[in-house]
């Protein structure tokens with residue numbers, strides 16, 4: 001990174017985050033408020049100079065120009081020669097968006113209408129199973145064809161008024177067995193969600209579920225629908241075109257929840273609530289495109305992320321929603337952020353000069369407090385934390401629970417920042433009546449260095465609209481970080497090699513080929529795996 005930021009970093013090491021609050025109004029100044037959301041980054045070691053230097057990065061990298069290119073349908077996914085237009089899926093105003101000279105909006109609208117009709121028909125019983133009204137929907141997909149809808153369906157539980165939704169992603173047969181257990185195949189609708197319709201795990205699961213259904217009903221295809229860009233593969237699987245919901249190759253898998261991949265969500269919460277989800281995303285798009293950098297939530301979220309990873313060198317970032325129903329958000333963001341920005345090569349093929357995006361991990365609070373927070377507070381690594389918190393919960397009869405939840409969230413970010421010094425710790429141990437070496441020793445264990453950065457995203461209540469805002473916020477954050485780093489956030493070549501090798505190793509696992517061609521460790525493991533099966 002540039003000299004100005006290096007200087008800002010050096011200066012930040014000379015002060016504590018808490019010192020920055022000596023200036024009045026820091027919380028207001030170092031936060032962005034928009035459309036009910038508040039992103040508070042005041043508990044970071046970013047001061048005015050640092051922010052200025054960070055904002056300058058967006059100018060150098062021409063974030064505004066790249067953003068305009070993305071929204072206009074230019075092929076910014078340069079390694080695959082594709083446009084990046086998940087934003088068109090939530091462009092409810094229908095303003096034209098052209099790819100290769102063609103407006104994609106009529107197609108987007110038509111698909112959305114078909115989805116809404118299909119969802120309404122399933123919910124109202126006009127589309128039924130061979131044993132009666134659909135009671136359960138099973139989405140089969142993996143990665144972007146699973147994480148978005150499964151996260152969102154879980155997040156919006158209070159809005160479920162349709163059939164129950166289930167998700168099978170893993171090729172581990174346990175996922176399938178445990179999900180199908182208790183379901184009535186004659187009243188289950190299966191959505192096979194796969195952009196490519198060739199993903200091995202998804203196709204293995206789809207075939208197995210079809211066989212499960214065939215044991216109970218005459219015509220399983222009647223209870224299947226496909227969500228894909230691959231017409232021929234869908235037809236070859238036996239799903240008719242009227243049960244296929246397609247989308248353009250300009251929608252990346254991890255950005256696809258807004259369209260047909262979100263069909264399970266739409267069936268679960270209904271078309272109107274799904275439209276609210278889209279509206280939230282669309283509102284965030286408008287904000288992202290128009291707000292100046294310092295007042296622009298995705299831009300500032302990205303710049304804080306770049307500060308922590310690329311300037312301060314913190315290798316990981318914890319995402320901790322104080323909202324049980326967002327427990328799948330960290331997993332969703334792992335794909336969104338790590339598949340997008342986990343790259344060591346710049347757009348032009350040269351080696352990246354800075355670090356790639358961070359490792360993203362986390363879990364819902366308060367559960368995480370009783371698991372990994374010990375390390376966050378007293379470990380040797382500094383892990384910037386991203387808290388998410390709703391001002392209001394849905395449980396009107398459990399308001400006290402929500403108050404406790406809020407108190408814990410605020411307490412954690414405060415504890416990370418302020419810590420507890422040795423003198424205070426000594427005072428506490430002294431109060432137990434201890435002294436001398438025992439006091440010294442025990443007091444040290446109770447010291448918290450503090451000065452650990454965190455941000456808080458505060459939202460009013462987790463409605464479909466707010467979830468749409470949050471997901472779009474994170475998508476644009478990834479975009480800005482990618483542009484500043486100079487990488488292509490929209491391909492994922494890094495997942496290819498493992499897939500290829502799995503295909504090549506499978507015959508050896510099945511015992512169809514000898515394991516000789518593999519390296520010593522793989523051969524050794526294959527031998528051990530095969531021994532108990534064959535009794536050799």
Ligand SMILES: O=P(O)(O)OC[C@H]1O[C@](O)(CO)[C@@H](O)[C@@H]1O
Pocket residue numbers: 142143144145193194195196197198199202253254339492495
């Ligand atoms: O929707 P598909 O084509 O089955 O792909 C599933 C997932 O596999 C990946 O290609 C790689 O993990 C993801 O990008 C994608 O979301």
